[in-house]
Amino acid sequence: MRLSSLWSKMYLVLIFVLLYAPIAVMVVFSFNAGNSTAVFSGFSLRWYESLFRDRAILRSLYNTVILAFLSAIISTVLGTAAAVGISYLSKWQRKIVDTVTNIPMMNPDIVTGVSLLLLFVFVGKNLLGNSAVLGFWTVLISHITFNLPYVILSVQPALRGCDTHLSEAARDLGCTPVGAFFRVILPAISPGILTGFIMALTLSIDDFVITYFTSGNAFETLPMKIYNMTKVKVKPDINALSTLMVVTILLLLVLINVFEARSNKKKRR
Amino acid sequence: MEKFAFVLKRLFALSLAVAVFCSISTFAFAKDEELELNVYNWGEYIDDGTDEGASACDYSGDVIKKFEEYYKKTYGKIVKVNYSTFENNESLYTKLKLGGANYDVVVPSDYMINRFIKEGMLEELDFSNIPNYANIHDSFKGDAWNYDPDHKYSVPYLWGTVGIVYNSKHVFGDVSTWDALWNKEYKNKILMFNNPRDTFAIALAKLSSDKNNESITINTNDLSHWEEAYKLLEEQKPLVQAYVTDEVFNKMEKGEAWLAPCYYGDALVMMENNKDLKFASINNSIANKYVDAFCIPKGAKNKKLAEEFINFMCTKEISFANACYTGYSSPNKLVTTDNTFPYYQDPNAYPADHRLENSYDEFLWLNPETQEKLDDLWGKLKKAELGFLKYIIFGVIAGVILALAYVIIMRVKKSKDSELYDYEDDEEEETPKLSRKEQKFAEEQEKYSPILAEEDKLE
Numbered sequence: 001m002r003l004s005s006l007w008s009k010m011y012l013v014l015i016f017v018l019l020y021a022p023i024a025v026m027v028v029f030s031f032n033a034g035n036s037t038a039v040f041s042g043f044s045l046r047w048y049e050s051l052f053r054d055r056a057i058l059r060s061l062y063n064t065v066i067l068a069f070l071s072a073i074i075s076t077v078l079g080t081a082a083a084v085g086i087s088y089l090s091k092w093q094r095k096i097v098d099t100v101t102n103i104p105m106m107n108p109d110i111v112t113g114v115s116l117l118l119l120f121v122f123v124g125k126n127l128l129g130n131s132a133v134l135g136f137w138t139v140l141i142s143h144i145t146f147n148l149p150y151v152i153l154s155v156q157p158a159l160r161g162c163d164t165h166l167s168e169a170a171r172d173l174g175c176t177p178v179g180a181f182f183r184v185i186l187p188a189i190s191p192g193i194l195t196g197f198i199m200a201l202t203l204s205i206d207d208f209v210i211t212y213f214t215s216g217n218a219f220e221t222l223p224m225k226i227y228n229m230t231k232v233k234v235k236p237d238i239n240a241l242s243t244l245m246v247v248t249i250l251l252l253l254v255l256i257n258v259f260e261a262r263s264n265k266k267k268r269r
Numbered sequence: 270m271e272k273f274a275f276v277l278k279r280l281f282a283l284s285l286a287v288a289v290f291c292s293i294s295t296f297a298f299a300k301d302e303e304l305e306l307n308v309y310n311w312g313e314y315i316d317d318g319t320d321e322g323a324s325a326c327d328y329s330g331d332v333i334k335k336f337e338e339y340y341k342k343t344y345g346k347i348v349k350v351n352y353s354t355f356e357n358n359e360s361l362y363t364k365l366k367l368g369g370a371n372y373d374v375v376v377p378s379d380y381m382i383n384r385f386i387k388e389g390m391l392e393e394l395d396f397s398n399i400p401n402y403a404n405i406h407d408s409f410k411g412d413a414w415n416y417d418p419d420h421k422y423s424v425p426y427l428w429g430t431v432g433i434v435y436n437s438k439h440v441f442g443d444v445s446t447w448d449a450l451w452n453k454e455y456k457n458k459i460l461m462f463n464n465p466r467d468t469f470a471i472a473l474a475k476l477s478s479d480k481n482n483e484s485i486t487i488n489t490n491d492l493s494h495w496e497e498a499y500k501l502l503e504e505q506k507p508l509v510q511a512y513v514t515d516e517v518f519n520k521m522e523k524g525e526a527w528l529a530p531c532y533y534g535d536a537l538v539m540m541e542n543n544k545d546l547k548f549a550s551i552n553n554s555i556a557n558k559y560v561d562a563f564c565i566p567k568g569a570k571n572k573k574l575a576e577e578f579i580n581f582m583c584t585k586e587i588s589f590a591n592a593c594y595t596g597y598s599s600p601n602k603l604v605t606t607d608n609t610f611p612y613y614q615d616p617n618a619y620p621a622d623h624r625l626e627n628s629y630d631e632f633l634w635l636n637p638e639t640q641e642k643l644d645d646l647w648g649k650l651k652k653a654e655l656g657f658l659k660y661i662i663f664g665v666i667a668g669v670i671l672a673l674a675y676v677i678i679m680r681v682k683k684s685k686d687s688e689l690y691d692y693e694d695d696e697e698e699e700t701p702k703l704s705r706k707e708q709k710f711a712e713e714q715e716k717y718s719p720i721l722a723e724e725d726k727l728e
Contacts, residue, residue, distance in 0.1 A: 036542040038523040050319045073285050121368055134370045187274045216370040217307035218351035228312030228354035230515050233538060235313060263272055
């Protein structure tokens with residue numbers, strides 16, 4: 001019994017090493033004095049200094065974060081409303097709507113990206129008279145488009161688990177329908193909504209292909225910026241930036257877990 | 270849980286407010302009178318002011334910011350430069366062809382400029398707005414470069430040559446010839462470009478000098494030449510460790526590979542990180558030279574402003590800063606004749622004029638049939654040879670199928686066994702076996718139970 005649990009522990013360690021080794025290498029090399037990612041030539045903070053002087057990277061980071069938050073918020077609101085609406089449909093209607101919703105998720109990114117690009121150019125040329133429409137708004141619309149299915153998919157299970165008779169009970173007790181929704185249903189499905197929000201956020205920050213095709217002159221996100229460096233050489237201040245991002249996310253996760261653990265402790269008392 | 274939902278709501282509302290505020294503030298402040306210039310250049314191809322201290326040269330600094338300041342000082346107006354980047358000529362072509370984004374200044378490579386000119390996608394430049402064009406070396410305005418035959422559409426920005434970077438600790442012998450990349454002594458330590466034109470150019474150059482045939486150029490449209498070059502590459506394939514793009518940096522610096530063709534600017538970076546690395550230019554055959562030049566796409570909205578920008582980029586200080594930051598060669602004669610320039614008279618960065626004209630060739634746009642042939646041959650060359658791997662894949666798939674079959678058979682067997690379950694065996698086990706003490710207690714209970722029952726009735 002003990003031997004097999006030792007093996008399973010070793011297996012776990014191996015998996016974790018495989019998952020985190022690239023991140024560890026990146027963190028170590030962000031402190032590299034030289035500009036190579038193969039040879040470590042001494043400890044230095046020069047890439048962190050260089051990062052804060054690099055206007056272009058900071059601008060693209062800003063763009064990425066704004067885009068991610070806006071698209072996540074809008075798609076969460078729309079997605080939640082959609083999921084609630086879908087839960088009231090009949091079985092067959094629901095199946096059809098589910099299939100249609102899943103299409104952007106099933107499509108390869110490149111198909112979504114190119115088709116959105118062609119759509120925007122078409123609309124620009126024929127309806128707006130100016131084909132140079134690509135920019136922040138087209139990227140935002142594209143991100144909302146591909147985030148929606150994931151949000152809907154996250155909220156639906158929470159809705160299924162939640163008892164819809166609760167809202168009826170609330171109305172019986174004198175609540176308005178809208179009030180019943182916001183005070184009874186919404187808090188019950190909030191874990192699903194939160195999951196959907198975080199998923200949309202992550203997908204938005206991470207997306208490259210769709211953003212690449214639908215962005216215009218002035219709007220560059222971080223993945224695009226990094227990709228465009230690969231012809232020459234990726235500058236190591238990207239390592240510094242990535243390290244900072246990883247540390248931030250790690251801190252947030254730790255905080256959330258501590259917070260949840262505390263609130264669970266209080267409940268037990 | 271309630272507190273969590275409470276915090277969630279507030280956090281949600283707060284982030285919503287922050288996001289809306291930020292987006293409004295960014296886009297509300299874009300005024301209409303502000304001039305905008307859209308520049309589309311290679312990534313990491315301009316001095317953006319991030320070099321400081323030991324790695325900086327004179328005049329280094331954020332070039333874009335300097336242009337905005339210069340424009341404000343000279344004309345009193347504010348110009349906003351929207352600088353974005355691309356990573357290869359083909360995606361630049363796609364972006365321009367599809368429309369949807371308009372750029373005022375683009376910086377394609379020679380062969381792509383050649384293609385743009387053939388397809389009528391560029392504006393003719395008004396050189397009266399670019400007086401600093403006089404600073405560009407005369408060799409760029411003559412017959413040595415043929416990508417822009419009338420020199421009407423482009424102004425050179427940076428250029429360079431291809432040679433071989435090698436690890437002097439492991440590579441001895443003559444490295445100034447392409448034959449070094451076919452040397453069996455360096456089996457599996459050779460890298461090649463992961464891009465068809467660059468790799469085939471090397472093979473065509475070797476073919477040309479092997480057969481002493483000058484009609485075999487790197488832009489030949491004779492399909493038989495490409496076939497023969499393919500044969501050379503096939504011969505070389507077992508010796509090649511990998512076909513690489515920017516992996517070349519890590520592999521050479523770590524010493525995983527010993528020989529690679531590369532641009533001199535890239536070699537400088539590698540040599541900085543590994544002192545054993547050296548660069549050799551090719552002596553006995555043709556090598557590739559390239560130039561990236563400023564162009565204005567057809568239909569650009571701010572042509573005069575774009576020409577103003579190009580003019581600014583041709584000043585001595587800015588050319589100096591860019592050449593120093595990127596490590597590539599500058600076409601600006603004020604820079605190359607300045608003895609404080611770090612690469613002053615570096616024969617690899619600035620080969621002599623006659624060598625540049627005769628021993629180096631730039632890419633031109635190929636005919637469609639040639640392009641098709643090239644794509645075909647490149648696909649053949651890069652086809653993965655599974656060989657040994659075939660057996661492993663087959664084994665894994667077979668193993669998975671067998672495992673599935675076993676599981677399914679076991680399940681079916683189990684369900685069949687449960688149908689034949691013997692209910693008679695069950696009844697014997699229903700009364701649990703009692704221990705000695707419990708048995709004794711049960712016997713006592715039986716003895717006294719009638720008496721106990723009577724006692725209960727009386728109560």
